[in-house]
Amino acid sequence: MPDVFELGEKVYQSRLIVETGKYKNFEETKKAIEVSGAEIVTVAVRRVNITDPHKENLLDYLSPKKYTILPNTAGCYTADDAVRTCRLAREAGVGKMIKLEVIGDDKTLFPDVPATLEAAKILVKEGFIVLPYITDDPITAQKLQDIGCAAVMPLAAPIGSGLGIRNPYNIRIILEQATVPVIVDAGVGTASDAAIAMELGCHGVLMNTAIAGAQDPILMAEAMRLGVEAGRKAFLAGRIGKKLYATASSPLEGVLA
Amino acid sequence: MKIHINGEEKEILDGFNIAALLEELEIRPGRVVVELNRTIISREAQESTSLKEGDVLEIIHFVGGG
Numbered sequence: 001m002p003d004v005f006e007l008g009e010k011v012y013q014s015r016l017i018v019e020t021g022k023y024k025n026f027e028e029t030k031k032a033i034e035v036s037g038a039e040i041v042t043v044a045v046r047r048v049n050i051t052d053p054h055k056e057n058l059l060d061y062l063s064p065k066k067y068t069i070l071p072n073t074a075g076c077y078t079a080d081d082a083v084r085t086c087r088l089a090r091e092a093g094v095g096k097m098i099k100l101e102v103i104g105d106d107k108t109l110f111p112d113v114p115a116t117l118e119a120a121k122i123l124v125k126e127g128f129i130v131l132p133y134i135t136d137d138p139i140t141a142q143k144l145q146d147i148g149c150a151a152v153m154p155l156a157a158p159i160g161s162g163l164g165i166r167n168p169y170n171i172r173i174i175l176e177q178a179t180v181p182v183i184v185d186a187g188v189g190t191a192s193d194a195a196i197a198m199e200l201g202c203h204g205v206l207m208n209t210a211i212a213g214a215q216d217p218i219l220m221a222e223a224m225r226l227g228v229e230a231g232r233k234a235f236l237a238g239r240i241g242k243k244l245y246a247t248a249s250s251p252l253e254g255v256l257a
Numbered sequence: 258m259k260i261h262i263n264g265e266e267k268e269i270l271d272g273f274n275i276a277a278l279l280e281e282l283e284i285r286p287g288r289v290v291v292e293l294n295r296t297i298i299s300r301e302a303q304e305s306t307s308l309k310e311g312d313v314l315e316i317i318h319f320v321g322g323g
Contacts, residue, residue, distance in 0.1 A: 019321075019322065019323025020321035020322060020323065021321050021322040021323035022321070022323070026321075029321055042322065042323060043319040043320065043321065043322060044319065044321065044322025045317050045318075045319060045320075046317060046318065046320045046322075047263040047264070047315065047316065047317055048263065048289055048316045048317060048318050050263055050265070050282055050284070050316065053282055053283050053284045053285075057285075057319075058319055058320055059288060059319060069319070071319065072322060072323070074322050074323065084295075087297060088290045088297065088315075088317050089290075091297050091299065092288075092290050092318075092319065094319075159323075207323075208323030209323065
């Protein structure tokens, strides 16, 4: 049976979700996303520059026919703002799946958990497919799952920090009790971080800076694709247990006397 | 008359509807969403929605972001 990733109302081949910020230009964004193999891409909702309306539009480069466009609520600091942003995004006609993030603090960009829960309740009731960005807190994950979110997305480390999976044990607890996909969102720095997330059993990984901020974003996009695939396969294969002492790999019988 | 568009005060002709304003601003309607005084105005309703003094209009679209 092929290993596919079910999220919301669709089935995907790729378990890597990429965001579209911080690239040099739309051309680079497009190329990196193609190479990453991602089928879901996040976008932000912002005011049109009315003094320069002819600027190119991101969707001219990332066709909603080819990709699932996942609007985010980046920059929202209250539940109200996040809900308003989601309603606007839905009106744009790219579907009803959204990445909910309600930021609690400028310096850490950690989520405001109570506000995230509040917004999630409203959005689920309004028929959105809600993917919330949260801290790696199993209780919050449980609550959001109970509300009806379609996934939970714990951070591995602060957004853009590249610190990797800071608390794999919490991620494991979240995974153990999850009845919805668990997607590591934020903190991945390099391909091994993505692989570790997948080896833990996460269903997907979401990232932006690790690719867009690399010296060679296109090459890193490929590395991330391979990292996610390697980690997923290793998880499915079932790794060996860790032991303190050696176990010989060659037969012990027939050794020359 | 004066209205607010994306946080900026703008002088526009009386009787403009939203569709006409977007055309005036040279904004492709297919790629944007319009909110008037905190209410979303669907594309179909843009032509029949006239603007009045003091209206607060937000015109948004998708940009790269994470």
